[in-house]
Every structure is written in structure tokens, then in C-alpha cells.
Amino acid sequence: MSPTLRSAxxxxxxxxxxxxxxxxxxxxxxxxxxxxxxxxDEWIQRRTGIVSRRRASQGVLVQDLAEGAGRSAVEAAGVDPALIDVVIISTVSWMQPTPGMAPIVANRIGASPSAAAYDVNAGCAGYCYGIGQADGMIRSGLAKYVLVIGAEKLSDYADPTDRSISFIIGDGAGAALVGPSDVPGIGPTIWGSDGSHSDAITMTHTWLDYKNASPDEKIDWPTARQEGPSVYRWAVTEMPKMAARAIEAAGLRPEDIDVFIPHQANLRIVDGMAQKLGLRDDVVIATDIVDTGNTSGASVPLATERLLREGRAHxxxxxxxxxxxxxxxxxAQVVLLPDAVGAEQTLTAADVAAAAAAAGATTDEAAE
Ligand SMILES: CC(C)(COP(=O)(O)OP(=O)(O)OC[C@H]1O[C@@H](n2cnc3c(N)ncnc32)[C@H](O)[C@@H]1OP(=O)(O)O)[C@@H](O)C(=O)NCCC(=O)NCCS
Structure with a gap:
């Protein structure tokens, strides 16, 4: 008789x-x-809803933001970081192809020494991709605790003269600790991509173009750009259909949704989607874009953190x-909001330097 395979x-x-x-x-x-x-100021507020955005100083790197958000979620959950067996980081602003950011951050926050750790590059959808993966991993037995982080320092990719995107973007990181539950807490993920429009949000040119440019060719550091109106049209026509599918897949109706937390790209898109979906008049809508800006993969967890911390959602x-x-x-997915949320945090270059010095002192003590 052939042996029977055992699954996780x-x-x-x-x-x-x-x-x-x-x-x-x-x-x-x-x-x-x-x-x-x-x-x-009037044009930006009218077209996007943005009044101000948050930016990090030069001494604060994207991995510092990721670490801060990850620690905050893990501490709020009261889970021993050593029990985290997967760390997923959604980012488009990690400045080196290898190694990824996630193993570095997993090590810094004290995740299990054998934790699987990898980065996801799915733009502003990356955090929700990560939550879908975490849900599948936990339910299949591949992992018990998964830390999903969205971390961006988009100002590194901003050209101050670019009219299409640079004035929209901000810097920050948000994180969620996902673990086992007795009740369903994450509905089916409706996800996908359309690479036929990959040029709609992109870079001015690649790092390779930058490297290979001849000395007399004037080529600047690559920066972000977008075809704003076509992205806008795609977002308001196609995206509500996906959100509606996520509600249906979770066995719910639009009126069952208490809180709407879409990507913080543009307040007009957010409001238009809420209307198209037929959400209740009293639904709580995330509006973190107004003073944080668009933080790509970090925007959904940051908006969630803000709603819970300020008591607008629970x-x-x-x-x-x-x-x-x-x-x-x-x-897109429907989720049960958690009770636990970390304290409000900003990160300065002095905080980062002090943390690095403390980590160095601990390493020296361990070596003695
Ligand atoms: C970027 C965005 C705010 C631009 O707003 P818009 O209303 O589409 O603006 P348009 O590009 O159609 O331009 C309208 C007018 O404003 C002008 N304009 C464009 N950018 C401008 C800017 N930054 N400041 C002032 N005027 C601007 C244009 O020249 C145009 O002027 P005209 O009417 O005299 O020709 C908007 O398209 C958007 O938010 N798109 C979606 C972004 C998104 O969801 N991205 C996905 C995630 S990152």
C-alpha cells in the first residue's frame, strides 16, 4: 500500500x-x-480632498517605518513576536532588488528565527493581497501568526515638478497581525490585475536606463508618474464591481457593511465608490487621505488604525x-475589525538613531 501524505x-x-x-x-x-x-491649495483640495500629507525625514528609512508599524501591531495584540511565523511586507519603495525588506524587519522585531519573510509588490493593492495570503496560510495550517505590513517612503520617488502624482503621495507604514480565530474574521479575497494598463501608474524610466545612460545624456533619478484621468475612470467604473463581489462572497449585503476602508487615493473616488456600492447612510468611511496623503500599500492599514484609535470605528x-x-x-475583502490598536506614532531621525544605538549596545553586551 502506498503511504498517505499528511497535510499541515x-x-x-x-x-x-x-x-x-x-x-x-x-x-x-x-x-x-x-x-x-x-x-x-484650492485645486488640490477640490480634486483630491488632500489638505496636507505626512512625509518622513531623510534619516528615517522605509524599513524603519515598517518596523515601527509591525511592532505596534504585535504589541497591541499581546502576542509574543517569536510566535510570528510569516512576515509579508507590501511595498513599492524598497530601494534594492535583493535582499527583500521583510527578512530584515522580521529579524528586527524578533519574529521566529525561522519565520518566512517576503515582500509583495502589488502597488496600492499589496496590503489586501497580503491579508488574503495570511488568511489562506492560517486556515491551511501553513502558518499560525502572520504579520502583514504596508510600508512606503514614496517621497523618495517624488519629483517636485511632476503634476500627475507627486503632490498626492505621503510616507508611512501600517500593519496587521493576523492569527487563528473561532469565528470567520476574513472573508474571501477578490483579487486580480490588468497588466494591459500597466503603463497607467509607472516610473519615468527604470534603474537600468538610469545606470546605462551615457555621461552626456541627461537622465534623472527615476520618479513616479501616472495617467491620472484614466486611472480615475478605471477606479470609479471597475473597482465598485470588485468590491461588490467581495461583499457577496462574504455572504453579506451592502447594508451589512459598517465601515468602508478603501485605498486612500482620492476623496472623490472614495465617496463615489461608497455611493455606487449602496452602502448605508451611516456607514463610517475612512478619510485618512485628507492629512496623510496617498501612502500606497500602507494606506488601508493606516486608515484602519486611525479609525480605531480615534474611536470612529470599533x-x-x-x-x-x-x-x-x-x-x-x-x-478586496470583508473583515471583522480587531479590538486592539497601537498608540499614535510618528518616527523621527533621532528616534531611529537612538534605536540603532540601543540595538548596538545590546549586541555588544551579548558578545561580551
Ligand atoms: C491625479 C488627479 C487628481 C488629477 O485630477 P483630474 O481632475 O483628473 O485632472 P486632469 O488631469 O483631468 O486635469 C484637469 C485640469 O487640471 C489641470 N491639472 C492637472 N494636474 C494639475 C495639478 N497638479 N495642479 C493644477 N492643475 C492641474 C490640467 O492641466 C487640466 O487643465 P485644463 O482643464 O485647463 O486642461 C486624478 O486624475 C486622480 O486622482 N486620478 C486617480 C489617481 C489614483 O486613483 N491612483 C491610483 C492609486 S495611486
Missing amino acids: EPSTFSRILAVGGVRGEYVVPNDDLVGPIDSS GGQIALQFGFGAGLAYA
């Missing part, structure tokens, strides 16, 4: 146990950016979360 020990359900977040230390109002793009409510952007990629 599955868990019945998964849920988000806690969220945490970190924003860049500087509050940058529209008036600070309008000069080089011939714009105005644990046990049913939330529709939804990421969409570069790729073009998208992912």
Missing part, C-alpha cells in the same frame, strides 16, 4: 488581531508643494477593505 494542521478561521501604524514626522501642507507644479464591526493601483492590481 489547518485552523478553522483567521482574523486580524490588532493593527498599528506610523506616519512620517513632517506635516506638508499643499501650499508647500504648489509652486513647481503651477497648482493651488472592534467587531464589519469592514470592507479594498486596495487598487499600480499593476493595475486590486484586492
Whole structure:
């Protein structure tokens, strides 16, 4: 008789146990950016809803933001970091192809020494991709605790003279610790991509173009750009259909949704989607874009953290979360909000230097 294969020990359900977040230390109002793009505070507020955005200082790197958000979520959950067996980081602003950011951050926060750790590059949909993966891993028995982080320092990719995207973007990181649950806490993920529109949100050129440019060719550091109107049209026509599918897949109706947490790309898109979906009049809608800006993969967890921390939403409510952007990629799922949320955090260069010095002292003591 041939031997029977044994599969991993599955868990019945998964849920988000806690969220945490970190924003860049500087509050940058529209008036600070309008000069080089011939714009105005009034235009930016009317077309996007953004009043100011958060940006990190040069001494704060994207991995510092990721670490801060990850620690915050894990501490709020009260789970020993050594029990985390997977760390997934959604990012488009990690500046080196290898190694990834996730193994570095997993090590820094004290995740299991054998934790699987990898980065996801799915633009502004990456965090929701990560939550879908965490749910599948936990329910199949591949993992017990998965830390999903969205971390971006998009200001490194901003050209102050670019009118298409640079005035929108901000810096920050948000995180969720996902673990086993007795009740369903994460609905089916509706996800996908449409690479036929991959040019709609992209870079001015690649790092290879930059490297291979001849000395007399003037080529700048690659920066982000987008075809704003076509992305806008795609977002308002196609994305509500995906969000509606996520509600249906979770066995719910639009009126069952208590909290709507879409990617913070543009307040007009957020409001248009809520209307198209037929959500209740009293649904709580995330509006973190107004003073954080668009933080790509970090925007959904940061908006969640903010709603819970400020008491606009609370644990046990049913939330529709939804990421969409570069790729073009998208992912939506209905989740139960967690009770636990980390404290409000900003990260300064002095904080990062002090943490590095403390880590160095601990390493020296261990070596003695
Ligand atoms: C980027 C975005 C805010 C631009 O707003 P818009 O209303 O589409 O603006 P348009 O590009 O159609 O331009 C409208 C007018 O404003 C002008 N304009 C464009 N950018 C401008 C800026 N930054 N400041 C001032 N004026 C601007 C244009 O020149 C145009 O002027 P005209 O009417 O005299 O020709 C909007 O398209 C958007 O939010 N798109 C979706 C972004 C998104 O969801 N991305 C996915 C995730 S990152």
C-alpha cells in the first residue's frame, strides 16, 4: 500500500488581531508643494480632498517605518513576536532588488528565527493581497501568526515638478497581525490585475536606463508618474464591481457593511465608490487621505488604525477593505475589525538613531 501524505494542521478561521501604524514626522501642507507644479491649495483640495500629507525625514528609512508599524501591531495584540511565523511586507519603495525588506524587519522585531519573510509588490493593492495570503496560510495550517505590513517612503520617488502624482503621495507604514480565530474574521479575497494598463501608474524610466545612460545624456533619478484621468475612470467604473463581489462572497449585503476602508487615493473616488456600492447612510468611511496623503500599500492599514484609535470605528464591526493601483492590481475583502490598536506614532531621525544605538549596545553586551 502506498503511504498517505499528511497535510499541515489547518485552523478553522483567521482574523486580524490588532493593527498599528506610523506616519512620517513632517506635516506638508499643499501650499508647500504648489509652486513647481503651477497648482493651488484650492485645486488640490477640490480634486483630491488632500489638505496636507505626512512625509518622513531623510534619516528615517522605509524599513524603519515598517518596523515601527509591525511592532505596534504585535504589541497591541499581546502576542509574543517569536510566535510570528510569516512576515509579508507590501511595498513599492524598497530601494534594492535583493535582499527583500521583510527578512530584515522580521529579524528586527524578533519574529521566529525561522519565520518566512517576503515582500509583495502589488502597488496600492499589496496590503489586501497580503491579508488574503495570511488568511489562506492560517486556515491551511501553513502558518499560525502572520504579520502583514504596508510600508512606503514614496517621497523618495517624488519629483517636485511632476503634476500627475507627486503632490498626492505621503510616507508611512501600517500593519496587521493576523492569527487563528473561532469565528470567520476574513472573508474571501477578490483579487486580480490588468497588466494591459500597466503603463497607467509607472516610473519615468527604470534603474537600468538610469545606470546605462551615457555621461552626456541627461537622465534623472527615476520618479513616479501616472495617467491620472484614466486611472480615475478605471477606479470609479471597475473597482465598485470588485468590491461588490467581495461583499457577496462574504455572504453579506451592502447594508451589512459598517465601515468602508478603501485605498486612500482620492476623496472623490472614495465617496463615489461608497455611493455606487449602496452602502448605508451611516456607514463610517475612512478619510485618512485628507492629512496623510496617498501612502500606497500602507494606506488601508493606516486608515484602519486611525479609525480605531480615534474611536470612529470599533472592534467587531464589519469592514470592507479594498486596495487598487499600480499593476493595475486590486484586492478586496470583508473583515471583522480587531479590538486592539497601537498608540499614535510618528518616527523621527533621532528616534531611529537612538534605536540603532540601543540595538548596538545590546549586541555588544551579548558578545561580551
Ligand atoms: C491625479 C488627479 C487628481 C488629477 O485630477 P483630474 O481632475 O483628473 O485632472 P486632469 O488631469 O483631468 O486635469 C484637469 C485640469 O487640471 C489641470 N491639472 C492637472 N494636474 C494639475 C495639478 N497638479 N495642479 C493644477 N492643475 C492641474 C490640467 O492641466 C487640466 O487643465 P485644463 O482643464 O485647463 O486642461 C486624478 O486624475 C486622480 O486622482 N486620478 C486617480 C489617481 C489614483 O486613483 N491612483 C491610483 C492609486 S495611486
